Amino acid sequence: MAMIAVQVVLEKLASFVAEETRFLGGVRGGIVELLDDLYSMKSFLQDAEERSESDQGLRAWVKQVRDVAYDAEDILEEFMLRFAPSHESGFIHHLRNSYRSIRKLSARHRLAVQLQSIKARVKAISERRNAFSLNRIDMPSTSSATVEKWHDPRLAALYLDEADVVGIENPKHLLVSWLVEGEEKLSSISVVGMGGLGKTTLVKKVYDSHPIRRSFDTHSWVTVSKSFASTELLRVALQGFLVTANEPVPDNLQSMTDFQLIDALRNYLWRRRYVIVLDDVWNVNAWETIKYAFPDCNCGSRIIFTTRLSNLAESIENTSHVYELQALLENEAWTLFCMKAFRGEHKAVCPPELEEMSRNILKKCEGLPLAIVAIGGLLSKKKNGGLEWKKVHDCLATELKSNDDLGSLRRILQLSYDNLPYYLKQCYLYLSVFPEDYLIKRMKLIRLWIVERFVEEKQGFTMEEVAEEHLVLAFSQSSKLGGPMFFLFPFESTSKK
Template sequence: MAECAVVFVLDKLTTLLDEKVNLIKDVKKEVEYVRDELERMAAFLRVADDADDSDPELKVWVKQIRDVAYETEDIIDEFILQLYYTNGSCPVGFCGFLDKLIFCVKNLKTHYEVSSEIHNIKSRMTDIAVRHRRYCYKFNVPNQGSCLLSGGSSSHDHRGNALLVEEGDLVGIHYPRGELVTWLVEGDSRLKVVSVVGMGGLGKTTLVKMVFDDAIVKKHFHNHAWITVSETFTVEELLKDTIQQLFDQMKLPIPQDLSSMNVNKLKATIKEFLRQRRYVIVFDDVWSIQAWEAIKYVLPYENQGSRVILTTRIMDVASTCTVETDGYVYKLSPLSDEESWTLFCHRAFQGKSCPTHLDEICKNILRRCGGLPLAIVAISGVLSTKKDTNIDEWKMLNYSLGSELEGNDQLESMRSILLLSFNYLPYYLKPCFMYLSCYPEDHLIEHNTLIRQWIAEGFVRQKEGSTLEEVAQGYLNELVNRSLIRPLKMNDDGSVKESCIHDLYREIILSKSRDQNFVTTTTEQNMTWPKRVRRLSVHGAFEKADIIKYGARLCSFLSFGVKDSQSVLSILQYLKICRMLKVLNLRGVFLERFPEAILELFHLKSLCLRNTWIKKLPGSIKNLQKLEMLDLKGTYITELPVGILKLQNLCHLLVYHQVPGSYMAYNYANGFKALKGIGNLKFLKKLSFIEAYPGSHILKEIAMLTELKRLSISMLRTEDCVVLCSSIDKLIKLSSLSLSTVEGDVLDIQYLSSPPPFLQRLYLTGCLAKFPLWIQSLRSLVKVYFRWSKLSDDPLEYLQDLPNLVHIEYSEAFIGEKLCFKAGKFQKLKLLGLDKLQGLKHVIIEEGATPFLEKLIIQRCNILESVPEGIERLTYLKVVEFFDMPEEFIVSLYPETCGCEYWRIAHIPQVYHTYWRNGCWEVHVLDGNQTNFKFGKPGAAIFRTQEQRNWL
């Protein structure tokens, strides 16, 4: 983390010098000195930053470097801010002369203030440099900065306990054990790799040890070896360990020259030994593809039926190691609630039942364990030493689990194992992961929002050939790949839309954030505020007046669940001193007017006012010259001031609110009237919703926004369509397009000659005279949604050959009697929605069509005679939902009423039929039990499926 702070400030110093800012000569020299000294320290910090927990003296040194980096960054930001305030054009004449003189004096004063502060930084840097050389000598840092985690061996000593667990102490292991044994002893005779992957603490090592020791496995293979790789492995020691085990098992003498063999000789020895043998070798705890590359060549690829098992926390490692041998990947899942409870009671109460008075407390503790066997065993072990009559002790652990992780020796093993995943992150991912400590417990993390915040903070570094958003998406993918965040909702293209972080990992990064002054949250009772707050996350309330003094260097302010008026007033007061703010998220805060204090935030890059009650933006929004993201979704703003056109760095402009109702209305989202001149915002990537209006030139100007990736336009008229198509032809980067006409007008988009080649999502609302044939050329299309299209020809004919189509929705889009999915077509379709197709009588799914369909939604198709013919063949179908369908249709599905259609849906795990009654949804589960669930309330924005609104 210290290295990351240094890298950020190095970038700023380099930019400051490269842009030839008019610095006094001595100031420039001192800035160059600070930059050069920080640069020399960066490589060493890559090692020292991970070792600081185990060396208190070194920890202090790393903290000093981090503080100096932060202070230098603040000085630069303050300097740029002062230049902004003092710079500008001056009037002519005598008054102009006076203004110019005042400007020069102010500018000179700013330079001398910077000079003084930079001089102080240089003096501190000189002292730190002396200690830097001392620590370089102490740690003997190699040129390449190889991993020297002093805590690593300790962690692996703890992790080795997994090899000693008795089978009787395990739960949830029977099924995965059986599947892994089958993969090992059955199948063809080629060498295969079996990867077991999952987050730290899931029990990968324990599971594989049970498989390794299984009697069937022992009997099947001639040779067996268990090699612990770890993140600190050396190739030589790993190969020597392998030779030692293989030779010992066969009771053969160890080669006499083993200790002097080089790597190539060691590899040759192992490979020769394994020839013509059926072997199983476990490589436990593989952290990188490079580690696998170092060992894979010792394995003979002979047809002896040999197997290799590896465990890893990283999905890329698991898949890469298996793909070459056509092997298997087993993704280990957390324990179920029932399995977790069984394991918890076995450890905490020695197999007895949980006392009734502790039931609620224990279940809450267990929820925070998130099905992680390591956590359940460790925490229940601590509780087993407490008297079950002392409820306060049990409550204390529940409320203070974070501090217990740091201070309780019995939980140190668990913390060390989980911490390995953090320590092994590359430096650029550590701040990104720690930033998640801003979010409250169990909060759904929206990836689009998170990416924008990372970019605004400066965590994302430009890569040649990639946009910052693409690089940031890669960062997110890495965290998912490393099992550090858990995907909860996916986009149609397979990317992650929303995720969450395990409670225990959250506790670890909260601890790191406090220790490194990275994020401060207001949820803690009687908390001690750090000397300098850099990021503030408000959870629920913000009432302490004394924290005003901590905001001068704040770079992020995020609020979650702030509702009361006193907290709102405190926030508005606090913002007045947050001059360095880069990220401001006031989502859901009760604001009726745009806070004037925001207009002074010159460095602000990301501003979210989503779901506030604001109705108008001030013209002085133009002051926010660095603003890149403006999120006004869910507000009541319908017009933007001319000043918005001055924001030349704006990339994301989201302004609309949704119309509530049980079903989506024709005009379900009210946008804003776009300004003449919006085409000058050259960096816009997301623009929604803009309302076309008669006589405007907005549709022509859209052609100028060549960076657009998402565009939503409403209130189109038939006469607009020629110009619209001409503009869209020029938007070659567009990936999402939504077009909506004024109700009753025709959406005539046949004129589109060169549709965006990378278009993935297409939403068309309005009458289509005929199907737009250019859609057939969209090879990247994953989702298509037709509303009020009134097509008479079966649109499936035109969509069936699109290779990547995953999601189709029709709402009043087809007036014919029959839809037919032809044999072998729609090979990737996963979700199908049919709504209010009032002429539809039959849906036919021919054999081999839609083989991977997972979810089917049918609603308000009042004359549909039966469930889709062929649905009985869809083995991947998990959910079928019927909304507001006729009673006779539903009756035909129930077995107890001798329903003639039940046999078609009997294999589907979840079947529901739902009605909108008395202002809420009434849900029935089709399992013969007539179970009702009611949710929603009158006036709430409730929609039949969340998928319909995901793209918004």
């Protein structure tokens, strides 16, 4: 949120300084200084927002940044409203303009004072960042800061008992057949689906199954994530192959370079039938940096990718199959919900007096296993039956934000949200002003985005066409978030006004 707020203000300030030099007068220098200060602060915000989940002090600092950005935007818009040049002409306009100029002197002075106050706040907030040892990030981060601070919500998916998993038997058998059968050349399989749908759980059950263990000589599992380093991916892959084959790990593994690791992997895997899982791949660069480590020696080797991005799966070479994981069917979702919400004495059976409320809560989960498990686990701790359950139903958004039992769900959604480009983040968050389940007219939304300056000019396109592009992209990204775009359409073409 703070990154979006600062980005919006930066764009408005830059445009304002470039286009409205004529009437900025003495405050132009102050606005340019504010622009420079905000640009500097923005470079630290990505690291701050990633780490703020587990650091209360840093969370407060990010809020201060967001608040000062909003205040700066308010002052800028008031300045534009009061001092933008009029397009009237003639003698009457000249008289009006003279009168207005006198009145504007005090207003200009007041806004200049407010601008100085904003600059002082920005400077003080910027200086306080030193207490948090923030890293400057001008490009997408490859640091391990997030990994160190972030409790990885995917870990639990790797260690679920078979009895705790619902609806995976058919896809499991299908994936096993794709891996074991088929051509002898090296090929890849991608499992695609939104965060929390169970990709990691499904593939781990396949990876650990007897047919896979029996059919392949060696195996390795690598969790990739959004922040990755090629050296670490190669190191984990090599160590995984060696450990599963009960072979010694080199003493110098930690000091090996990328070239040494690639050579070691190629030499070890040559003439072996291997399978490797690359879990949670966010962009094709993660694969491009390590693909030469995996030779094709016509032994029937396989590479499995899990990803939230269908276009990424399509761009990977040697792809033989793409499996798109779907939400749970209604009966499967109900079974899983009862398993989690009614443990112990209830033996996974919903009491009649709670069934209607349970099904209403379950509808909000949209068949998403992670949401069902998290909310079911939360409800299993509620002692006062229907009253407590109704409170959860009515205040689910608040519970998601504040309840520790829903932390894994919150983190999965945060990962997806963080991966959106900033211009989509602000468009997405704007949808929160509409009531839940409200049907938003497409052209109305496009025009609102344009008015709010969420849409940048693009050469050769109208603003409406650029906004439409944002809308199509937001719609395609919504499956990763399980978010409000689900409630927007049937989608219509741009020709319908």
